[in-house]
Amino acid sequence: MKYSIEIFDKYKPQIIIGRSLGTAVASYAASKRDIEKLILITPFDSIENIAKSKYPFLPVKYILKHKFKEIDWIKKVKTHVYVILSEIENIVPKKSVKNILSNIPNLKNFYIIKNSTHGNILQNEDFVNILEKILKH
Template structure:
């Protein structure tokens, strides 16, 4: 009897070890969901669009799209969420350029056919390369816009390199808080290699902050976005009935109005 109990215990421990080990080893495959393409040229997507190459400090060349507007009032650095590629953000760029704003659609390492593997540290280098490019090229005030995971990316950047304004769409408190909601059976905070502590970082941002979120967000709960807004003392814009990937949170009037309204 005792032998059977020990065998059962050993099997259980092995299963738990395999589950936890797999979650640790493959976690970035669950967090980052890039699409490679193929992608059209920027000029084929929007008039006056430019294909640009951003060079990171660790030597990667990242393809991105730049949509300059003559006489632009500001330029928006768009840091996307964890899925897709820059082609998914074209409706936003179209709406923002129509409002007189230049736009840079960044694709991270591993996205849109770019080299490299995404990670928290890697994305921080990628967004710095994008900001470096805009400082050289844009000649306008910079607005950082982050979508979901991208909110954490631009918030960390804003601490070190303050923009004229920071607009966050569906930000989360930190990555573990989102992970725990979706994987309640795992000790997510112990397992995660990437932290993305948006709430802690945003409290240190000196620029004006606006937070836009969907009231019915099933990926990043609305209460997490509100917690980020409280930490920043931010203006908040709730989009009634909107889920995480609804068009209202991609190029809807509330979102575009929030970004355009952040122009200094």
């Protein structure tokens, strides 16, 4: 995660956008630096929790080197957070999505892209419209 801070400090963006695994990196950077907006596309609470739900028979706690505990970082973000979700989420369990949403202290708004999955959300025509709307506010 230290590289996200190095990149942030080099470019000093005012808006950070993260998608899927990148939402954890974006949340981490936003928890360490002041920004104008944080936009999370298909976020999750932690890779560890996703792995536990998909592979309950494995000791994932001990297998995973990087647990990407986005839930810990998002609680420290001071700026407005916008979330874009897929209607048919086929990667991140609903429990993980609900958990992250309920732990965002500055959740400004969240959107659900109809007829989209985790993998094709960026290709959905509504995605660009919603992203433009967020960026204008």
